[in-house]
Amino acid sequence: MKITVQDLIHHLTAHVELRENTVDQLISGSMEQLVTGVIVTFMPSQHVIEQAIHQGANLIIAHEPPFYNHHSHTEWLTEDPVYQTKRSLIEKAGIAIYRCHDSIHQIQPDGITEGLIQALGWSSYVVQRKPEADIISFDDHMTVQRIAEHIKRTLGVEYVRIAGSLEMTCKRAAVLVGFRGNGNLTIPLLHNETLDLIIAGEGFEWETPEYIRDAVQQGKQKALIMMGHAESEAAGMKLLAARLDQAFPRLPVHFVGEQPVYKVL
Template identity: 50%
Template sequence: MSRLTIQDVVDHLIKPVGQLEQTVDRLLVGDPDAKVTGIAVAFMPTQRVIEQMIEIGANLLISHEGLAYSHHFQPEILEQDPVFQTKRSLLEEAGIAVFRFHDYIHRYQPDAITAELVRTLEWQPYVLEHQQAASIVKLPAPSSLGDLAAHVKKKLGIPYMRAVGDLEMPCERIGILVGYRGGGSVAIPLYEREELDVIIAGEGPEWETPEYVRDAVHQGKRKALLVIGHAESEEPGMAACAEQLKTVYPSVPVRFLRDEPIFQVLL
């Protein structure tokens, strides 16, 4: 391909699903007809990620989450906000296009974000089912909650996570819920329906699933929850997206860019 445009890459990304009528995915900033000089893939379009893009000369950012600190793109709310305006001005001055790639990648069969997290944890052989919002895994032998947490931390290279439940409890059936799917409406019914010992989730409201598990443990029921972080649960899938794009466009520089963990843990 002599001249690869922004729109060409967007079309490639949405092709496995087809055009969605309702989606948050769209070109948030940039000219769809501009020639691609380099592609960066990231979980979040942070200021640091954008600065890295400028350093490497990339002009297309494929970001899982949005620019305006909200699931729905509503830049008018931040019209006078200096933080948002500084970031947006930097994008415009550098000629960087940003494509939000959230709904489509979650609609791949199976969900490419969840499937890659499972693969990174080396649990592919143990998948019972890839559901729309979760993957169900059955380990070949029970593992204590504490050992399970250590395994997840090691495979993802993350410094911390949060747990609800007895760290000595044996876990065998696991639900994997990426991103914000750890909320009660999605997570809580899975425990009984899939006979889960533990759910590993990105995040969710703290007064929902964590409180349900706390009550369950107090009642003597075997249930646990590991909360690994939103970005931590979805970055592997976006990194895999970058690797796939390298094979599709071998003549175009493609990089996966990540920022530092957002939280500091103060003990």
């Protein structure tokens, strides 16, 4: 059976109502294009595009955009050589790129958060699912250090950033993926949900980290683990790849990851 880009997009959006200003869109290629294979990824980097070409896949489903801004605007990049080279590679290879951002966050439970929770092996610890976070209840022996080491080991990441005491015991935590680590989300959660720990992707450094610093100075038992944006969301796209593989068994579907963008010296 022939499968088009439109067929895949319809499957991804069938159970959600995208808002008018959604960033989910077909960035390259056409809806009528017949799909030879699918690469699912967090970020459609140069490496990922090269891997798609190598594997004979002509559709990339990515959580983030290929051209360095949230709304996929490219007018400001037209003379940039990095943009030109990447755009040319995509066009010459005939690759369609679909951004799957809002829809995967809108499904219940949030597809990106669910992927991270499953990857960490914490499904049985979830006591509440909120739109922006999963609330986790740990046993009596989970310290900040043990949790951080578990995150690094299970996700294969080299480092996380921590505010607060490594020895602090954590009974309740919130897990927030991507750019949900800002104070307007985390601070009410800490108070309203009686949390010890925030585990987030990233956020403004002058908000949640500074709140944690002041809380610790006041003698309150609070801590923060920042994982990194990609590190918190890639597992969700990997879960999506597995689900698409089941939904389209005759279509080659593969997840392609990337190396961490930063090196720590």
